[in-house]
Amino acid sequence: MTGAGxxxxxxxxxxxxxxxxxxxxxxxxxxxxxxADDIAGIIPVPGxxxxxxxxxDHLARAESVIHCAxxxxxxxxxxxxxTVLATENLLTALPDTLARFVHISSFSVYDFGAPPLMGPLxxxxxxxxxxxxxxxxxxxxxxxxEMVRAHCRAKVIPLVVIRPGAIYGPxxxxxFGRALRVxxxxxxxxxxxxxxxxxxxxxxxxxxxxxxAPFDDESIVNIVGSNPPTHWGFHRRGRQGGAPLGWPVPVxxxxxxxxxxxxWLTSKTFFNGxxxxxxxxxxxRIQARWRPLRYANTRARSxxxxxxxxxxxxxxxxxxxxxxxx
Amino acid sequence: MSQGALRPLRAAVIGCGAxxxxxxxxxxxxxxxxxxxxxxxxxxxxxxxxxxxxxxxALYTDAQSMLAAERPELVHILSPPxxxxxxxxxxxxxxxxxxxxxxxxxxxxxxxxxxxxxxVAGRVLVESRNLLFNDPVLxxxxxxxxxxxGEVRECEILLTLDFLxxxxxxxxxxxxxVVLPGGAVQDFLPHLVYLLQALxxxxxxxxxxxxxxxxxxxxxxxxxxxxxxxxxxxxxxRLRVATDVEPSxxxxxxxxxxxxxxxxxxxxxxxxxxxxxxxxRYPLGQMLAGFSLxxxxxxxxxxxxxxHGTMHGLPRMLAAVYAAIREDRVPPITPAEMLATAxxxxxxxxxxxxx
Numbered sequence: 001m002t003g004a005g006x007x008x009x010x011x012x013x014x015x016x017x018x019x020x021x022x023x024x025x026x027x028x029x030x031x032x033x034x035x036a037d038d039i040a041g042i043i044p045v046p047g048x049x050x051x052x053x054x055x056x057d058h059l060a061r062a063e064s065v066i067h068c069a070x071x072x073x074x075x076x077x078x079x080x081x082x083t084v085l086a087t088e089n090l091l092t093a094l095p096d097t098l099a100r101f102v103h104i105s106s107f108s109v110y111d112f113g114a115p116p117l118m119g120p121l122x123x124x125x126x127x128x129x130x131x132x133x134x135x136x137x138x139x140x141x142x143x144x145x146e147m148v149r150a151h152c153r154a155k156v157i158p159l160v161v162i163r164p165g166a167i168y169g170p171x172x173x174x175x176f177g178r179a180l181r182v183x184x185x186x187x188x189x190x191x192x193x194x195x196x197x198x199x200x201x202x203x204x205x206x207x208x209x210x211x212x213a214p215f216d217d218e219s220i221v222n223i224v225g226s227n228p229p230t231h232w233g234f235h236r237r238g239r240q241g242g243a244p245l246g247w248p249v250p251v252x253x254x255x256x257x258x259x260x261x262x263x264w265l266t267s268k269t270f271f272n273g274x275x276x277x278x279x280x281x282x283x284x285r286i287q288a289r290w291r292p293l294r295y296a297n298t299r300a301r302s303x304x305x306x307x308x309x310x311x312x313x314x315x316x317x318x319x320x321x322x323x324x325x326x
Numbered sequence: 327m328s329q330g331a332l333r334p335l336r337a338a339v340i341g342c343g344a345x346x347x348x349x350x351x352x353x354x355x356x357x358x359x360x361x362x363x364x365x366x367x368x369x370x371x372x373x374x375x376x377x378x379x380x381x382x383x384a385l386y387t388d389a390q391s392m393l394a395a396e397r398p399e400l401v402h403i404l405s406p407p408x409x410x411x412x413x414x415x416x417x418x419x420x421x422x423x424x425x426x427x428x429x430x431x432x433x434x435x436x437x438x439x440x441x442x443x444x445x446v447a448g449r450v451l452v453e454s455r456n457l458l459f460n461d462p463v464l465x466x467x468x469x470x471x472x473x474x475x476g477e478v479r480e481c482e483i484l485l486t487l488d489f490l491x492x493x494x495x496x497x498x499x500x501x502x503x504v505v506l507p508g509g510a511v512q513d514f515l516p517h518l519v520y521l522l523q524a525l526x527x528x529x530x531x532x533x534x535x536x537x538x539x540x541x542x543x544x545x546x547x548x549x550x551x552x553x554x555x556x557x558x559x560x561x562x563x564r565l566r567v568a569t570d571v572e573p574s575x576x577x578x579x580x581x582x583x584x585x586x587x588x589x590x591x592x593x594x595x596x597x598x599x600x601x602x603x604x605x606x607r608y609p610l611g612q613m614l615a616g617f618s619l620x621x622x623x624x625x626x627x628x629x630x631x632x633x634h635g636t637m638h639g640l641p642r643m644l645a646a647v648y649a650a651i652r653e654d655r656v657p658p659i660t661p662a663e664m665l666a667t668a669x670x671x672x673x674x675x676x677x678x679x680x681x
Contacts, residue, residue, distance in 0.1 A: 029497065030498050132380070274633055275632060276630065
């Protein structure tokens with residue numbers, strides 16, 4: 001697997017090893033696998049997919065691949081290198097005899113304007129048709145997924161594309177639903193919209209299950225919690241659990257769209273439509289992040305035999321444990 | 327001017343990394359160029375650039391094949407510096423004019439050879455120096471040209487930028503971040519040198535002293551610090567590059583016998599200081615300075631929103647280069663200027679003491 005030093009990658013490596021797999025865990029040299037010594041079956045493979053290296057020899061031994069490596073942030077060049085170039089290098093080094101390629105994509109590739117308001121977003125939802133209006137992460141994840149699908153089709157490698165929602169857990173709390181902090185107040189955008197949360201360990205179990213579950217040659221599975229909280233509800237749980245959060249101030253989705261529309265009009269009028277709008281005022285990104293939708297995980301349950309094991313309440317308690325202990 | 331001269335030039339790009347995303351808006355949108363091909367060792371990177379600019383052009387992973395198939399009239403060479411020499415020669419041999427990102431080579435001797443090759447081929451070869459076309463630099467040149475500074479005596483240029491935070495200093499990657507004798511600093515140094523030369527009118531230095539070193543211990547950068555003093559007749563210069571201070575800045579100060587002027591190319595302002603306002607004029611001088619700062623702040627905000635960033639001089643430079651080629655005129659950056667910059671850069675890099 002690639003990206004084994006990351007937040008999700010380390011959880012996948014542990015889960016796969018616990019399932020009895022021997023995990024060739026590729027990680028960047030500056031992100032050593034602190035957990036490798038404690039878990040049998042994890043073999044660290046230091047390397048960087050942006051460059052040739054010994055990792056190619058290890059890859060030749062792999063029976064299946066979980067591709068989790070990507071640049072989740074940074075400028076366009078950083079994300080092109082860490083996501084697109086890295087994936088191209090990985091694909092050119094793949095053994096043709098691979099039993100399965102499990103690709104970790106993202107919910108961000110979807111067109112969030114496609115489902116009706118409050119409607120379901122699932123694997124049948126169309127992908128973003130105009131990526132250039134979205135952020136760099138979406139653009140590069142779309143390119144990455146397209147490259148993987150094209151390669152696996154050409155080489156007849158069975159492919160499972162996993163699209164996780166917003167992965168959370170200890171160390172990643174999505175600011176408990178807060179969009180912006182203003183002094184003692186937390187602005188909660190679209191307070192009644194559901195967050196597409198999935199706990200990192202639940203997500204990792206689903207991905208490991210995808211290694212051996214019966215699938216067609218190319219399958220897509222969304223991984224998201226069954227009853228994710230609203231932004232308001234997640235913030236409330238965080239406050240109740242003792243997270244250092246401010247007083248919540250709701251900003252309805254309709255008001256967000258109104259502000260976004262005003263910003264767009266200003267851009268059109270004064271900047272020929274080229275103004276660089278902050279995410280909070282950019283209509284396509286407002287829609288992608290806060291539009292009220294329902295998220296389905298029916299296919300994950302049926303095809304992977306997977307179910308959510310960690311409730312949001314327990315997860316929040318776990319996430320705040322270090323604070324409670326001090 | 328004939329109709330033929332107004333025809334857009336068939337342009338190709340070699341190297342589809344970050345800097346290609348600065349060149350391509352001009353190539354795609356100016357009307358002076360007709361994009362015909364993108365070339366990168368990574369097909370995915372070439373495809374990503376084509377998708378980003380929504381252009382339907384041929385994609386190549388081999389420069390020689392691209393040049394043979396597309397016969398571009400002008401090639402933008404935007405790949406890493408160590409690849410420039412062979413690519414420039416290939417492009418010239420294919421009959422193309424060339425715009426090459428800086429630094430075009432690692433030394434003045436190599437620059438001289440490439441310029442000679444361009445002359446033999448009868449083609450234009452231009453090393454990019456986009457900052458000369460930025461608003462603040464044009465204003466500085468205007469002030470100097472109008473004589474308001476008097477005789478230019480000093481020029482200080484300071485670049486502070488955390489370039490170790492990017493690929494140049496990324497310890498996950500093997501090998502040097504930049505393959506140049508002067509390491510990572512040399513990747514930026516031509517900007518400072520050509521600005522100094524343009525603002526002072528001085529081409530070469532009598533003496534160059536100072537420090538050119540590695541202060542971070544990150545050997546991938548080879549060199550990450552430069553602080554040198556130059557003396558060129560009556561003119562003094564100081565050029566500095568540092569990664570270990572904040573905020574990021576590209577500060578330029580020119581001091582003349584009558585007045586001084588200061589600007590920053592990252593967050594532009596212009597502070598002109600002539601004879602001090604004293605006596606009854608003192609409050610007026612203070613008020614005007616305040617208005618000037620407030621105005622610069624508003625302008626910066628407008629520039630940030632309008633994406634008028636530090637690279638805004640590049641399309642102007644490219645427009646001037648394309649116009650020179652199309653109209654068979656002398657390009658805005660001459661071989662003599664490129665060679666002078668390379669020679670002075672050599673003198674500075676020679677101070678280098680590896681970690």
